[in-house]
Amino acid sequence: MFELDVRSRKPIYEQLITNIKQLIVSNVLQPDEKLPSVRMLSKQLTINPNTIQKAYRELEREGYLYSASRKGYFVAPIELVSNDQKLSELKEHIQELLKEAVYFGLTKDELERWFNEIQEGGASSDPNRKSDEDI
Amino acid sequence: MIQIEKVTKTYENEKALHGISLSVGKGSIYGLLGTNGAGKTTLLKILAGIYRPDEGNVKVDNQPIYENVKLKEKVVFISDNLYFFPQATIEQMAAYYRSFYPSWNEERYQTMQKVFQINPKRKLQRLSKGMQRQAAFWLSLSAMPEVLILDEPIDGLDPVMRQKIKNLLFQDVADRELTVVISSHNLREIEDICDHVGIMHRGNIVVEKDLDDLKSDTHKIQAAFSSEEQEQRILEQLTVLHQEKRGSVLLVIAKGQKEAVEHIVHSSKPLVFDLLPLTLEEIFIYEMGGIGYEIENILL
Numbered sequence: 001m002f003e004l005d006v007r008s009r010k011p012i013y014e015q016l017i018t019n020i021k022q023l024i025v026s027n028v029l030q031p032d033e034k035l036p037s038v039r040m041l042s043k044q045l046t047i048n049p050n051t052i053q054k055a056y057r058e059l060e061r062e063g064y065l066y067s068a069s070r071k072g073y074f075v076a077p078i079e080l081v082s083n084d085q086k087l088s089e090l091k092e093h094i095q096e097l098l099k100e101a102v103y104f105g106l107t108k109d110e111l112e113r114w115f116n117e118i119q120e121g122g123a124s125s126d127p128n129r130k131s132d133e134d135i
Numbered sequence: 136m137i138q139i140e141k142v143t144k145t146y147e148n149e150k151a152l153h154g155i156s157l158s159v160g161k162g163s164i165y166g167l168l169g170t171n172g173a174g175k176t177t178l179l180k181i182l183a184g185i186y187r188p189d190e191g192n193v194k195v196d197n198q199p200i201y202e203n204v205k206l207k208e209k210v211v212f213i214s215d216n217l218y219f220f221p222q223a224t225i226e227q228m229a230a231y232y233r234s235f236y237p238s239w240n241e242e243r244y245q246t247m248q249k250v251f252q253i254n255p256k257r258k259l260q261r262l263s264k265g266m267q268r269q270a271a272f273w274l275s276l277s278a279m280p281e282v283l284i285l286d287e288p289i290d291g292l293d294p295v296m297r298q299k300i301k302n303l304l305f306q307d308v309a310d311r312e313l314t315v316v317i318s319s320h321n322l323r324e325i326e327d328i329c330d331h332v333g334i335m336h337r338g339n340i341v342v343e344k345d346l347d348d349l350k351s352d353t354h355k356i357q358a359a360f361s362s363e364e365q366e367q368r369i370l371e372q373l374t375v376l377h378q379e380k381r382g383s384v385l386l387v388i389a390k391g392q393k394e395a396v397e398h399i400v401h402s403s404k405p406l407v408f409d410l411l412p413l414t415l416e417e418i419f420i421y422e423m424g425g426i427g428y429e430i431e432n433i434l435l
Contacts (some may be wrong), residue, residue: 048305
């Protein structure tokens with residue numbers, strides 16, 4: 001369930017947080033679903049239980065999880081997750097990618113077209129490919 | 136769980152510890168790093184109650200450890216030089232541990248034979264170095280200590296066995312809040328195991344922190360700017376531990392909050408900008424460089 005890279009520079013607890021967030025956002029972990037206990041996860045992944053505890057606590061603070069005393073941690077219903085915070089996180093990533101795209105000649109119109117495609121629900125990737133070839 | 140306050144220790148004319156203070160919480164895994172001869176082993180032996188500190192206090196569970204038999208029943212120390220009785224088999228050593236540690240768990244001892252797969256009737260001196268280490272862990276973990284002190288524990292263990300032993304340690308930490316203090320030079324290994332680290336140099340603690348905080352507090356920055364002035368400007372604003380130039384790319388190791396560092400660099404409109412977390416090894420090297428223990432001396 002969790003894919004961790006112990007050789008990565010990223011601290012393990014950050015990797016855990018990113019991983020769990022992804023699982024929640026993509027609905028693999030459903031609202032009110034119980035997360036594996038600290039003990040279990042530590043044993044499965046051979047990771048310091050304190051690190052897992054810390055990641056869970058941080059996710060609780062950010063509103064992704066809630067804890068029931070002594071019963072463990074559960075996925076919070078999505079309304080509880082603050083959208084603003086998530087958006088500002090995503091903004092960083094998107095801007096990073098945009099910078100590169102702009103360098104390779106992305107225009108505002110083109111970007112808008114991409115945006116519309118997503119809103120229309122996926123749509124074909126053909127226009128993209130064409131514009132790649134143009135460059 | 137463990138409090139060390141202003142401990143000093145002098146051998147003959149040589150001062151090994153210069154008033155060290157540190158504390159380890161219950162259920163925490165504390166990594167003690169340091170340069171050679173920094174005093175790690177001395178500190179661990181004081182912590183285990185083997186040496187008496189010249190000055191200062193060492194308390195485990197709020198009691199002084201030195202000559203405290205009741206307390207020592209809860210503390211197990213695995214030294215870097217293992218000691219077993221001459222000619223003893225694992226079974227015989229187990230009998231000795233059983234008599235010394237009241238919390239000895241026989242069931243556990245039997246179960247763990249599956250992990251280590253060494254015949255307990257074998258003489259310890261006939262075993263390889265790595266197998267002797269395994270036996271030491273086997274005996275120590277069967278004694279169900281509350282505090283486990285490990286001096287260079289990973290030496291000589293194969294990767295599979297390391298993973299197994301780590302797993303056993305983590306289970307004890309999760310289940311019964313075992314407190315572990317580990318010294319090692321293998322920073323990769325420490326990075327995976329510990330949640331807190333202390334770095335020692337010449338009898339002092341140089342850095343002591345939560346490992347994740349330490350990592351999120353120091354950054355490696357690779358950036359290129361269009362002019363020298365911009366470069367200078369960000370260097371003045373950052374807390375720089377180390378800097379070097381590779382071609383037109385500036386490499387800086389800086390301390391501070393990630394957001395703050397990013398803000399400073401972005402305000403100078405860098406052409407290229409990359410911010411990476413440091414590995415523990417890099418933190419160690421740059422911290423040591425900062426206090427005059429140069430990098431050239433550490434890299435082999």
